[in-house]
Amino acid sequence: MSRRARVEPVPGEPAAVARTDSERVLVVADYHAGIEAGLRYERGVELESAADVRLARLERLLDRTGPDRLLVLGDLVHRIGPPDGDEVDELVRVVDRVTDRVPMTLVPGNHDGGVADAVAERAVDLAVVDSGGIRFGPVGFVHGHTWPASDVLRAEVVCMGHEHPTVKLADEVGGSRVERAWLRGRLDRSAFEGHVEGARNERVTETELVVVPAFNDRSGGTWVNVDGQTFLSPFLPDALPDGELYLLDGTRLGHYRRV
Template identity: 75%
Template sequence: MPARRLVEPIPGEPAAVASTGDERILVVADYHAGIEVGLRYERGVELESAADVRLARLEGVLDRTDPDRLLVLGDLVHRIGRPDGDEIDELRALVDRVTDRVPMTLVPGNHDGGVADLGLGADYDFEVVDAAGIRRGPVGFLHGHTWPAADVLRAEVVCVGHEHPSVRLEDEVGGSRVERAWLRGPLDPAAFAGHVDGVGGDGDGDGNNGEHGSAETELVVVPAFNDRSGGTWVNVEGQEFLAPFLPDALPDGELYLLDGTRLGHYRRV
């Protein structure tokens, strides 16, 4: 594990602050603006929009942390393809309010294919970077739906979204509940062999990756900011992970609830 704690979750929130040296970055994943519209046309589910609630919660986290930047680890919007109608309205309101305070960066996810085409960067301090991820000093960032750039894996800590990690908890009388959770632990470079050039293929069996990261790299899977977006029940047998490199890249991952409670290895909870 890294000697220094570069990514600190915010107690009670599905968000963290990453210290990159030059900036303190507020990191959130899977905001899914417009999800209620999506649930209507995807599943016929009618829910009142929680756009104002989501934005107020995000602004509260900005107040609490006073970062230099907001970085979204993909799936800023819900529609796969170009956002439309109410989705665009929520997206514009979000970007307008956030960038009035701090710059905003989106590492696009599989739901963000049309965001760059909206040209929001012309009106706001808003950038969309490459889907293979970016590195800022000792911290790498990507959504997780595709294989990352090699430079991202050189970081001391790599933050990903996409998975919406959740844990199913049971009590003594058979009751259960599902809670969003953090999943973090040493990154295994071997999971990227054959998919990311120069990574995981040194062949000496020590887990070391040479120049392109090592067994000392930490992988942090960030819970979804949107509490209506579902998730992977990572401690339930038969649940398939979404990211192409999970669970192989995180064989010793541990679960933490949003309040900071450590639950231990995700397969033994």
């Protein structure tokens, strides 16, 4: 099986199916449950909650892909710090509905500091792993806000979230639009030297890095093809010098800096 075949995007969706040695894993990133409550608190922005819409989309993906597990690549909730109120309500509903069907794993992101406690208090079944990520056979998973564990870097494919990659597309008459996109390509191990033990292990074959688009369409993103944009992850863009962009419908746009 090729490295690319290990992680296949679900056409038209900000989600992928990763094939490990023993499971088919549905992968989503940056769900940001409770984002409307967070935006109200942070910016005074009033938006009607889309919690039901998000959950329905996730359940349709479970129906469509029939995975053995759901893995969330961080930022399951939105507000940094312990979730509260509407955020907890949405979090518990999501975890309850998912774990009625399949096991659920969270690789915690920078917004997930209080998730484990919030879940434990309500006895819902969510496995929260170390922030350095986790590896299931040939596929590694990390949020991307901090340096990954060395075992994750030994995977054939590494999936990450955090960046919310988007692409700004312009037409010939000056109009433009911004779309969520996949960013993927060869992982450059030199970007991890001095931060991850054994980053340049010569026994490790070439690794592909897959940056997964945000599941939540209200969470913004990094315009990766616009000069002057600063990446959020400490190892991007250095770890992905030849990354290519793909739209959610599978359209290949080419090198992200030349789109």
